[in-house]
Amino acid sequence: MNPGAVAAVAAVACVRLGELWLARRNTRALLAAGAVERGSGHYPLIVAVHAGWLAAIALLVPRSAEVSWPLIAVFVALQALRVWVLASLGRFWTTRIITLPGAPLVRRGPYRFVRHPNYLLVAAEIAVLPLAFGAWEVALVFSVLNAGVLAWRIRLENEALADRLPDGAHQPLTTLR
DSSP states (O other): OOHHHHHHHHHHHHHHHHHHHHHHHHHHHHHHTTOEEOOGGGHHHHHHHHHHHHHHHHHHSOTTOOOOHHHHHHHHHHHHHHHHHHHHHGGGOOSSOEEOTTOOOOOSGGGGTOSOHHHHHHHHHHHHHHHTTTOHHHHHHHHHHHHHHHHHHHHHHHHHHGGGSOTTOOOOOOSOO
16 A cells, blocks of 8 residues: 555545535435435445545555656645535535425536536546556546446436526536536
């Protein structure tokens, strides 16, 4: 195991655990306000892909692997963009598909430009972090797995949000199809 890769995985895991706490808090509040969860069947696969990605980095990066500091800087920049996404969604950010009937769609922050900015960031994170340690195989395998579960999730999310679009409005393009 590579100590740098293990440290990076530990840092990402800590951030993700904090995000899960926030997501659960938001989920409970939304459900209490009358929101509903859609498409929960895909969620265990997302968790498995993300946990497997972190485990693969920690376990498969050779001790001798060199760190690409420019790619670490890109990963850190992605984390700043991730904070922007979470702040833009505010109380609506969860790790599940939770929709509150009648609530307007978020159109601020990165959502002004892209329909699913968080999924773009996750796709970039899944590629960039292992590449920072030269683990292109991990980046490739988990990018493909992530693309599969995201395609399913985006379809479910678009269906869940479709009834919240204004009458006559078209569904914005998804970032992944």
